[in-house]
Amino acid sequence: MQRRTFLQNAFLFTAASLLKPEWLWAGRVQAFELPALPYPYEALEPYFDTQTMQIHHTKHHATYVKNLNEAITGTKFEKMSLEEILANLTDKDTKIRNNAGGHYNHSLFWKILTPKQNSSEPTGKLAEAIRIQFGSFEKFKEAFSEKAKSLFGSGWTWLAYEKKRGLFLENTPNQDNLQMKKIYKTSLTKTIFGLDVWEHAYYLKYQNRRADYIQAFWSVINWDQVSLNYESAL
Numbered sequence: 001m002q003r004r005t006f007l008q009n010a011f012l013f014t015a016a017s018l019l020k021p022e023w024l025w026a027g028r029v030q031a032f033e034l035p036a037l038p039y040p041y042e043a044l045e046p047y048f049d050t051q052t053m054q055i056h057h058t059k060h061h062a063t064y065v066k067n068l069n070e071a072i073t074g075t076k077f078e079k080m081s082l083e084e085i086l087a088n089l090t091d092k093d094t095k096i097r098n099n100a101g102g103h104y105n106h107s108l109f110w111k112i113l114t115p116k117q118n119s120s121e122p123t124g125k126l127a128e129a130i131r132i133q134f135g136s137f138e139k140f141k142e143a144f145s146e147k148a149k150s151l152f153g154s155g156w157t158w159l160a161y162e163k164k165r166g167l168f169l170e171n172t173p174n175q176d177n178l179q180m181k182k183i184y185k186t187s188l189t190k191t192i193f194g195l196d197v198w199e200h201a202y203y204l205k206y207q208n209r210r211a212d213y214i215q216a217f218w219s220v221i222n223w224d225q226v227s228l229n230y231e232s233a234l
């Protein structure tokens with residue numbers, strides 16, 4: 001490679017890195033990577049325990065990333081952004097579906113958690129939308145918690161938004177999510193936040209007490225980030 005071309009590529013690579021996280025790139029040129037947690041493993045104690053956070057991030061999420069990179073090698077998904085992969089896969093792409101979903105879901109999950117809640121409930125436009133759609137924040141919490149308790153087996157409970165429907169709750173099995181547009185026949189759905197309802201997310205501390213884990217979740221939600229997610233979906 002000519003030195004000039006190399007320098008041009010290096011510049012473009014650096015510029016792209018500054019503009020967007022790698023997992024959102026279209027025309028991606030490097031493998032997906034495990035994102036760092038935005039807080040230490042022990043930061044969410046006593047709600048989410050240190051050992052669970054360590055295993056969840058360094059084993060479970062890391063494995064989804066590794067398997068995703070392997071699964072897309074040599075396929076049409078290889079150069080796609082993570083969102084493009086999710087939007088284009090079908091129910092025949094099982095390994096990519098499980099691992100792309102796992103990477104996307106956990107990357108979102110870490111970001112909507114925080115050890116320093118500035119507020120114990122949403123504010124601004126999101127607070128208003130929740131009040132309109134669910135009646136009150138307390139009723140929304142109740143509806144979300146019931147939805148998560150009702151999920152059979154492993155999966156995720158989501159708060160999502162569509163222009164025509166407004167905010168709504170949905171459960172998806174395994175590592176699926178509503179960005180899997182061909183599978184879930186959606187096109188405009190945006191995920192605002194979600195709860196990991198796999199036993200690997202809570203079993204060490206809560207064992208079979210899923211309801212206690214769901215209750216603990218409300219104490220570690222980053223409402224500032226969730227509000228941003230909502231406002232960017234409008």
Ligand SMILES: [Fe+2]
Pocket residue numbers: 056060106196198200201
């Ligand atoms: Fe998980």
